[in-house]
Amino acid sequence: MENIKDFLNQGDRYASTNGIRLTEVREGFARAEMKVENRHLNAAGVCQGGAYFTLADLAFAAVTNSRGIVTLGIQNSITFLQSAHEGDTLIAEATETFNHHRLPFCEIRVTNQNGDLLCVVTGSAYRTKKEWR
Numbered sequence: 001m002e003n004i005k006d007f008l009n010q011g012d013r014y015a016s017t018n019g020i021r022l023t024e025v026r027e028g029f030a031r032a033e034m035k036v037e038n039r040h041l042n043a044a045g046v047c048q049g050g051a052y053f054t055l056a057d058l059a060f061a062a063v064t065n066s067r068g069i070v071t072l073g074i075q076n077s078i079t080f081l082q083s084a085h086e087g088d089t090l091i092a093e094a095t096e097t098f099n100h101h102r103l104p105f106c107e108i109r110v111t112n113q114n115g116d117l118l119c120v121v122t123g124s125a126y127r128t129k130k131e132w133r
Helices: 002-011 013-017 049-065
Strands: 021-026 029-035 069-080 089-098 105-111 117-131
Touching (some): 002 013, 002 021, 002 049, 013 049, 029 049, 049 069, 049 089
Antiparallel strands (some): 021 029, 029 089, 089 105, 105 117
16 A cells, blocks of 8 residues: 555645654554654643644544545544653554445554553544545
8 A cells, every 4th residue: 555655645735744654554554653843832832632633634544545445534533641742753553443335434543652642533434436546
């Protein structure tokens, strides 16, 4: 699935502008990473929730499209458990927990470089009938 990984890394301008990259994509699994920089901090001095979500969303896009069919997100939920700080490396690991031909369901777990669980995102998507080229 290198083509999906490369396509999303190059094509998702919002994620790439914010320093987020896919590092692994295989059928039913995707991993994305980012280093928390000053630009990712909120007024409380910790990583802003939108940064977590953007990281998780890129992994979600990759895992749902990893089977070669164009798939679009339709619902997400995020639960924050711990804060990340400047200098931390965040890793989002997305797993397709229910591989449905039209409505796959995924879980994305975001951890830091020490393996501490920071947030969990769940999401469902809509699988079209169009194959990736």
